[in-house]
Amino acid sequence: MNRLAVVALVGRxxxxxxxxxxxxxxxxxxxxxxxxxxxVTSIVVTAAxxxxxSLATRRxxxxxxxxxxxxxxxxxxxxxxxxxxxxxxxAIPGISxxxxxxxxxxxxxxxGATVLTGLDHLPLSVNVWRCFLQLVGGLGIIVLAxxxxxxxxxxxxxxxxxxMAGPMKDAKMTPRIAxxxxxxxxxxxxxxxxxxxxxxxxxxxxEDAFMHMxxxxxxxxxxxxxxxxxxxxxxxxxxxxxxxxxxxxISFAMYFVAWRQRSLRVLWSSVxxxxxxxxxxxxxxxxxxxxxxxxxxxxxxxxxxxxxxxxVSLATTTGYASQDYAQWPMxxxxxxxxxxxxxxxxGSTGGGIKMVRMLLLLKxxxxxxxxxxxxxxxxxxxMGGKAVDPRVMQNVIAFMMMxxxxxxxxxxxxxxxxxxxxxxxxxxxASVNNIGPGLGEVGPAVNYGKLTDFQTWVCTFGMLLGRxxxxxxxxxxxxxxxxx
Amino acid sequence: MNRLAVVALVGRxxxxxxxxxxxxxxxxxxxxxxxxxxxVTSIVVTAAxxxxxSLATRRxxxxxxxxxxxxxxxxxxxxxxxxxxxxxxxAIPGISxxxxxxxxxxxxxxxGATVLTGLDHLPLSVNVWRCFLQLVGGLGIIVLAxxxxxxxxxxxxxxxxxxMAGPMKDAKMTPRIAxxxxxxxxxxxxxxxxxxxxxxxxxxxxEDAFMHMxxxxxxxxxxxxxxxxxxxxxxxxxxxxxxxxxxxxISFAMYFVAWRQRSLRVLWSSVxxxxxxxxxxxxxxxxxxxxxxxxxxxxxxxxxxxxxxxxVSLATTTGYASQDYAQWPMxxxxxxxxxxxxxxxxGSTGGGIKMVRMLLLLKxxxxxxxxxxxxxxxxxxxMGGKAVDPRVMQNVIAFMMMxxxxxxxxxxxxxxxxxxxxxxxxxxxASVNNIGPGLGEVGPAVNYGKLTDFQTWVCTFGMLLGRxxxxxxxxxxxxxxxxx
Ligand SMILES: [K+]
Ligand SMILES: [K+]
Numbered sequence: 032m033n034r035l036a037v038v039a040l041v042g043r044x045x046x047x048x049x050x051x052x053x054x055x056x057x058x059x060x061x062x063x064x065x066x067x068x069x070x071v072t073s074i075v076v077t078a079a080x081x082x083x084x085s086l087a088t089r090r091x092x093x094x095x096x097x098x099x100x101x102x103x104x105x106x107x108x109x110x111x112x113x114x115x116x117x118x119x120x121x122a123i124p125g126i127s128x129x130x131x132x133x134x135x136x137x138x139x140x141x142x143g144a145t146v147l148t149g150l151d152h153l154p155l156s157v158n159v160w161r162c163f164l165q166l167v168g169g170l171g172i173i174v175l176a177x178x179x180x181x182x183x184x185x186x187x188x189x190x191x192x193x194x195m196a197g198p199m200k201d202a203k204m205t206p207r208i209a210x211x212x213x214x215x216x217x218x219x220x221x222x223x224x225x226x227x228x229x230x231x232x233x234x235x236x237x238e239d240a241f242m243h244m245x246x247x248x249x250x251x252x253x254x255x256x257x258x259x260x261x262x263x264x265x266x267x268x269x270x271x272x273x274x275x276x277x278x279x280x281i282s283f284a285m286y287f288v289a290w291r292q293r294s295l296r297v298l299w300s301s302v303x304x305x306x307x308x309x310x311x312x313x314x315x316x317x318x319x320x321x322x323x324x325x326x327x328x329x330x331x332x333x334x335x336x337x338x339x340x341x342x343v344s345l346a347t348t349t350g351y352a353s354q355d356y357a358q359w360p361m362x363x364x365x366x367x368x369x370x371x372x373x374x375x376x377x378g379s380t381g382g383g384i385k386m387v388r389m390l391l392l393l394k395x396x397x398x399x400x401x402x403x404x405x406x407x408x409x410x411x412x413x414m415g416g417k418a419v420d421p422r423v424m425q426n427v428i429a430f431m432m433m434x435x436x437x438x439x440x441x442x443x444x445x446x447x448x449x450x451x452x453x454x455x456x457x458x459x460x461a462s463v464n465n466i467g468p469g470l471g472e473v474g475p476a477v478n479y480g481k482l483t484d485f486q487t488w489v490c491t492f493g494m495l496l497g498r499x500x501x502x503x504x505x506x507x508x509x510x511x512x513x514x515x
Numbered sequence: 516m517n518r519l520a521v522v523a524l525v526g527r528x529x530x531x532x533x534x535x536x537x538x539x540x541x542x543x544x545x546x547x548x549x550x551x552x553x554x555v556t557s558i559v560v561t562a563a564x565x566x567x568x569s570l571a572t573r574r575x576x577x578x579x580x581x582x583x584x585x586x587x588x589x590x591x592x593x594x595x596x597x598x599x600x601x602x603x604x605x606a607i608p609g610i611s612x613x614x615x616x617x618x619x620x621x622x623x624x625x626x627g628a629t630v631l632t633g634l635d636h637l638p639l640s641v642n643v644w645r646c647f648l649q650l651v652g653g654l655g656i657i658v659l660a661x662x663x664x665x666x667x668x669x670x671x672x673x674x675x676x677x678x679m680a681g682p683m684k685d686a687k688m689t690p691r692i693a694x695x696x697x698x699x700x701x702x703x704x705x706x707x708x709x710x711x712x713x714x715x716x717x718x719x720x721x722e723d724a725f726m727h728m729x730x731x732x733x734x735x736x737x738x739x740x741x742x743x744x745x746x747x748x749x750x751x752x753x754x755x756x757x758x759x760x761x762x763x764x765i766s767f768a769m770y771f772v773a774w775r776q777r778s779l780r781v782l783w784s785s786v787x788x789x790x791x792x793x794x795x796x797x798x799x800x801x802x803x804x805x806x807x808x809x810x811x812x813x814x815x816x817x818x819x820x821x822x823x824x825x826x827v828s829l830a831t832t833t834g835y836a837s838q839d840y841a842q843w844p845m846x847x848x849x850x851x852x853x854x855x856x857x858x859x860x861x862g863s864t865g866g867g868i869k870m871v872r873m874l875l876l877l878k879x880x881x882x883x884x885x886x887x888x889x890x891x892x893x894x895x896x897x898m899g900g901k902a903v904d905p906r907v908m909q910n911v912i913a914f915m916m917m918x919x920x921x922x923x924x925x926x927x928x929x930x931x932x933x934x935x936x937x938x939x940x941x942x943x944x945a946s947v948n949n950i951g952p953g954l955g956e957v958g959p960a961v962n963y964g965k966l967t968d969f970q971t972w973v974c975t976f977g978m979l980l981g982r983x984x985x986x987x988x989x990x991x992x993x994x995x996x997x998x999x
Contacts, residue, residue, distance in 0.1 A: 098888060183887070321931075362930035369923070392916055399913030401995045403986060404582060428912050429883030432876055435919065439853070446846035447805075453936060502887060511885045 035091035037103050041110055042084030048111055049078035052118065054163050058238075059156035066154040069121035077114045100183045101503055101512070104175065108495055112136040115164055122157050123147070129484045133491045138164035140498040141172060141380055143252025143350040143467030144490065146480040150257050155238060158255040162242035169249025169279075169380040170219060172498065174212045176378050177284045183503060218286045223248050226275045233267045247275045250380040252350030252467040259475070260340070260353035269340045269353060280307060280347040282378030302415055303376050303387045310374050310386070315342045318363045325360050338363075346370035348382040350467025357474030364470055368457055371466040382465030382497050384434060388427050390414065395424060426502070433501040437463055441493050448486050458486075462493030519575035521587050525594055526568025532595055533562035536602065538647050542722075543640035550638040553605035561598045584663060585987055585996070591655075592979055596620040599648055606641050607631070613968045617975050622648035624982040625656060625864055627736025627834040627951030628974065630964040634741050639722060642739040646726035653733025653763075653864040654703060656982065658696045660862050661768045664984060702770045707732050710759045717751045731759045734864040736834030736951040743959070744824070744837035753824045753837060764791060764831040766862030786899055787860050787871045794858050794870070799826045802847045809844050822847075830854035832866040834951025841958030848954055852941055855950040866949030866981050868918060872911050874898065879908060910986075917985040921947055925977050932970055942970075946977030 056070040095103065116135035120126055126134075130146040137144045138161050150158060226247055230240035239255060246253045256262035260269060281304055288297045298304050319331065319338035328334040337354050344351040345367040356364055373389045375381025394412045401410060411418040438459055445455035450472075457469030458479070468475045473482075479490060496504055506512055540554040579587065600619035604610055610618075614630040621628045622645050634642065710731055714724035723739060730737045740746035744753060765788055772781045782788050803815065803822035812818040821838050828835040829851040840848055857873045859865025878896045885894060895902040922943055929939035934956075941953030942963070952959045957966075963974060980988055990996055 101888075360930075360933070361936045362927065362933075365930060365936065366927060369927070396913050396916045396920075397993070399909060400986065400990050400993045403910075403990050404585075404993070404996050425883060426887075429880050431916075432880045436880075443846065443850060443853070446844075446849060449844070449846075452845050452849065502884065506884050506887050509881070509884045509888070512888050 033091065033093050033095060033099050034102065035088045036093045036095060037099050037106065038084055039088035039091055040095070040103060041106050042081050042086075042088065044107060045081030045084060045110065045114060046078055047081075048114055049074050049081060051163070051167060052077065052160070055118070055156040055160035058159045059154065062155050064154035064156050066118065066122035066156045069118045070156060070160075072121060073114070073118040076117060080114070097183055098512070100179060101506055104179060104183075104499060105504055105507055107171075108139065108499060112139045115139055115160075118160055119157065122154060127484070129487050130480070133479065133487050134161065135164065136491050136494055137467070138162075138251070138253060139168040139171070140465055140494045141165050141168045141249040141251035142382070142462065142465040142494045142498075143246065144461060144473070144494070145253065145467075145478050146482075146487070148257060148478065148480060150255055153255075155255075158242060158253075159238070161253050162245040162251075162255065165249040165251030165253055166223070166245035169245075169251060170216060172249070172380050173215050173219060173283045173378065175499075177211060177215060177282075180500060180503060214287050215283050218283055218290060219248065222275070222278060222286075226271075229271045229275070230268065233271045234263065234265055235268060243272075244275075246351075247272055247349065248279050248380065250276060250279050250347050250349045250375070250382070250465075252344070252348075254351065258353075260351050264353065266336055269336070272351060273339060273343045276343050276347045276349050276351075277308075277311070280375040280379050280381050282376045283380075284378040285376075300415075301376075302390060306390060307374060307376050307386050310370065311342060311346050314346065314366065314370055315339050318342060318366060322359055322363050325363075327359055342367055342370065345466060346374040347379075348375060348464055348466045350461070352468060352475035355474065355476040357470045357476065365457075368460055368466070368469065371464050372460060382463075384431070384464075387414075388430065391419060391424065391427050392431065394419075395428075430500070430502055433505055434463075437493070437496060437501060441489055444489055445486060448483065448489075450482075450486060458482075458490055459493055462490040463497035465494060465497050517575065517577050517579060517583050518586065519572045520577045520579060521583050521590065522568055523572035523575055524579070524587060525590050526565050526570075526572065528591060529565030529568060529594065529598060530562055531565075532598055533558050533565060535647070535651060536561065536644070539602070539640040539644035542643045543638065546639050548638035548640050550602065550606035550640045553602045554640060554644075556605060557598070557602040560601060564598070582996070585990055588659065588663060588983060589988055589991055592623070592983060596623045599623055599644075602644055603641065606638060611968070613971050614964070617963065617971050618645065619648065620975050620978055621951070622646075622735070622737060623652040623655070624949055624978045625649050625652045625733040625735035626866070626946065626949040626978045626982075627730065628945060628957070628978070629737065629951075629962050630966075630971070632741060632962065632964060634739055637739075639739075642726060643722070645737050646729040646735075646739065649733040649735035649737055650707070650729035653729075653735060654700060656733070656864050657699050657703060657767045657862065659983075661695060661699060661766075664987060698771050699767050702767055702774060703732065706759070706762060706770075710755075713755045713759070714752065717755045718747065718749055719752060727756075728759075730835075731756055731833065732763050732864065734760065734763050734831050734833045734859070734866070734949075736828070736832075738835065742837075744835050748837070750820055753820070756835060757823060757827045760827050760831045760833050760835075761792075761795070764859045764863050764865050766860045767864075768862040769860075784899075785860075786874060790874060791858055791860050791870050794854065795826060795830050798830065798850065798854055799823050802826060802850060806843055806847050809847075811843055826851055826854065829950060830858040831863075832859060832948055832950045834945070836952060836959035839958065839960040841954045841960065849941075852944055852950070852954065855948050856944060866947075868915070868948075871898075872914065875903060875908065875911050876915065878903075879912075914984070914986055917989060918947075921977070921980060921985060925973060928973055929970060932967065932973075934966075934970060942966075942974055943977055946974040947981035949978060949981050 052070055052074045056074065059067040059070050112132060112135040115138060116131040119134055120128060120131035133146055223244055227240050227244040230243055231237060235243060242255050260272065285297050285301060289295050315338050319335040322328060322338065323331050323334035340353055341356045348371045371383060373384040374386060375383060377385040377387045391412060391414060398410050398412055402408065412424060441459040442456050445458060446452060454471030454473055457471060458473045461467055461469035461473065473479055479487065536554055536558045540558065543551040543554050596616060596619040599622060600615040603618055604612060604615035617630055707728055711724050711728040714727055715721060719727060726739050744756065769781050769785060773779050799822050803819040806812060806822065807815050807818035824837055825840045832855045855867060857868040858870060859867060861869040861871045875896060875898060882894050882896055886892065896908060925943040926940050929942060930936060938955030938957055941955060942957045945951055945953035945957065957963055963971065
């Protein structure tokens with residue numbers, strides 16, 4: 032392995048990352064707000080660190096091998112949040128290192144869980160940085176899911192390879208990623224622009240429109256207000272959010288293909304997209320009737336409005352709230368959290384299992400039931416008209432095992448630390464699936480600020496693990512990985 | 516399919532079942548207790564129904580095919596509890612049909628969840644019937660796991676086929692099952708006898724020794740006292756229970772082999788047995804220290820005593836209690852319930868996933884992690900020195916998917932019905948894994964009596980599903996099964 036070549040690449044990315052901090056700095060300078068110095072310091076430190084890493088390893092620059100990819104991805108998602116945490120740590124009085132890193136990780140992984148209260152009183156530039164970080168994180172996620180993870184043979188959109196524009200397995204890694212990334216970012220950019228103006232048109236201020244565009248497109252969920260979308264109490268703004276959360280819950284690779292083909296056929300014909308929409312529509316109808324009958328809202332219209340917003344927000348793993356849905360009947364609240372575990376499409380900015388994996392598991396289970404009755408029937412798992420490679424199936428199954436073990440394991444660790452069970456369970460679900468808010472003491476009306484340092488680190492690890500689709504991080508913990 | 520041949524066989528089993536009711540009747544007559552008439556009526560009705568079924572279908576008696584086996588197993592586990600419920604319904608004032616059927620199903624599936632309070636004041640014969648039902652159920656489970664399910668190609672001990680005494684795949688079904696069953700029942704009988712005298716020696720009355728022998732060997736958990744083992748508060752009695760619960764948590768097929776080989780080698784060398792013991796010892800140490808430090812008990816000795824009893828009771832899916840462990844810290848209580856999901860060995864009278872499946876999944880996951888790094892390495896899953904048939908692996912995976920879906924699905928149904936989440940989740944776990952008591956409102960100090968009828972039926976279905984190892988029941992719900 033080329034460990035130093037990996038460090039060289041990370042170094043260059045850290046330098047680039049320093050440049051991204053110019054965005055919040057611009058806001059800080061424009062407003063002369065209290066975080067000006069924090070950003071200047073952070074930019075200098077980050078750029079210097081990046082240059083140092085890059086220069087010290089200059090001699091080792093080489094083409095990376097797939098195995099280096101795992102190290103690279105893990106390093107990027109551990110190191111960049113550390114630098115991202117720097118301005119938060121400098122600008123927010125009394126914030127601990129643990130909390131600053133949690134907040135930055137929550138931003139970069141587009142989780143949207145926060146330890147901060149009094150968001151409305153933070154310097155504008157700090158909120159801009161938190162939200163902008165999620166836009167950048169969202170970009171990173173798409174590239175990870177569409178271009179990098181499939182090359183590494185884990186998760187992402189490899190299942191749709193056939194639908195994608197000419198995958199070149201044997202081509203060199205870096206140019207392939209760069210090319211795909213460029214195309215995806217153009218698509219992402221146009222969606223962002225549309226979302227930005229839509230929010231402004233619906234009644235947000237320019238600044239809020241920018242920040243919430245960032246956190247919507249990343250399905251990320253940070254807000255500049257403690258009350259999140261409750262701040263506006265506007266059906267129109269919620270409607271805009273619903274539209275763009277749904278759009279961002281679909282594979283950007285599909286949009287890319289649709290754009291190249293000048294046709295939406297690839298979207299309509301996708302089983303995954305149809306299942307995503309069907310599950311969400313079904314859940315909205317079921318829950319709105321349930322909470323209306325429960326008497327939580329006075330009219331069906333009101334119940335439908337709030338259900339639609341929160342189901343979409345949680346199922347797409349965004350995590351916005353306009354109501355304290357933790358006060359809804361447990362069935363409704365937990366069902367929404369559960370949807371966040373699997374509803375989004377692979378290649379979107381969403382977290383969790385992804386719909387395509389659920390569909391494959393469903394088909395695999397049906398197949399096994401048939402095979403119990405007819406042991407000699409050959410019935411491969413078919414998806415989108417093609418037989419699924421058994422290797423893909425095994426990968427999905429390994430993912431599910433790790434996923435189950437992670438949820439149970441981290442929940443037990445949090446319980447061990449003395450946490451109340453609903454809080455522990457939903458905090459783990461909300462972290463590992465990159466949703467953000469959970470229920471109980473990490474519900475939408477409260478936040479992760481009251482957690483102990485230990486608990487905060489457990490959730491931080493959960494967010495990282497979930498974002499890197501488990502396998503690509505866990506593989507680093509096997510001895511075989513490090514053997515030459 | 517031979518549907519009528521199946522009915523004929525069920526009819527004969529119902530007649531046999533009527534004869535089993537002579538046991539509680541003997542107690543009723545001996546004590547002249549209030550349930551005498553209830554048992555006489557039940558025996559007459561059951562025998563008559565069985566004879567009718569048998570005679571009406573006499574012409575259709577034929578050798579059964581594997582596919583008939585699924586129908587047979589499901590029918591037996593649905594129909595016998597109905598007849599078992601009859602004396603409970605007749606003898607217990609005010610009990611509903613729903614509750615009587617729940618109690619009988621809980622008995623016959625060796626779950627041990629009860630809807631009854633005031634056990635100490637029931638007629639002796641009713642308690643004897645409840646407990647004896649669990650002994651019979653335990654016998655049924657062993658035959659199911661060791662002889663029937665493997666023939667049907669689902670679950671059970673098929674994974675140990677190589678270790679078993681000459682499996683004959685192509686041999687006719689009925690004689691094979693009968694032969695295996697006889698051997699197993701002899702083993703089971705000697706263990707029961709030892710357990711009975713051990714309880715008597717440790718201080719139980721003859722009646723209690725008999726009843727608790729029945730519910731220990733079936734890992735079933737009914738008691739004749741509301742306080743369960745808290746009634747005696749005797750470390751000696753708890754010690755006897757621990758020994759026999761551990762013994763019953765190991766495959767009876769292994770004992771059968773060990774007895775034939777006159778050697779315990781098959782036990783010591785089994786990975787599954789070693790994992791079973793290791794997990795339980797580890798959990799006892801961890802939890803006893805945890806609850807001692809939490810201040811729940813004054814001394815380590817006391818903490819160790821109560822932890823050992825409850826960890827073994829829950830991990831083996833027995834469900835006895837001597838303390839209200841629901842009051843322990845949530846970490847301890849939930850960890851014990853969690854152990855009940857998988858700790859016992861296949862071929863024991865325990866419920867849940869079974870340790871062998873967990874081991875296979877663990878190996879499969881490790882294998883996938885290695886394959887991500889070295890995609891071309893051939894590394895089959897190995898267990899006990901032999902490569903595992905991929906079909907077995909796929910069966911295990913299908914089981915796990917159904918298992919996960921069942922837990923989540925039934926929990927959501929109970930939440931939908933308005934149940935509190937900890938109660939709902941642990942009631943489902945305790946039903947599907949045939950443990951018995953859960954936490955919350957179905958904890959050891961309370962019971963299932965306060966559930967609504969709908970909730971009771973959900974739990975009844977869960978017990979049945981878990982006992983039949985999911986797949987063998989769920990397969991009946993596929994259209995392919997009923998196609999000719
Ligand atoms: K999120
Ligand atoms: K039990």
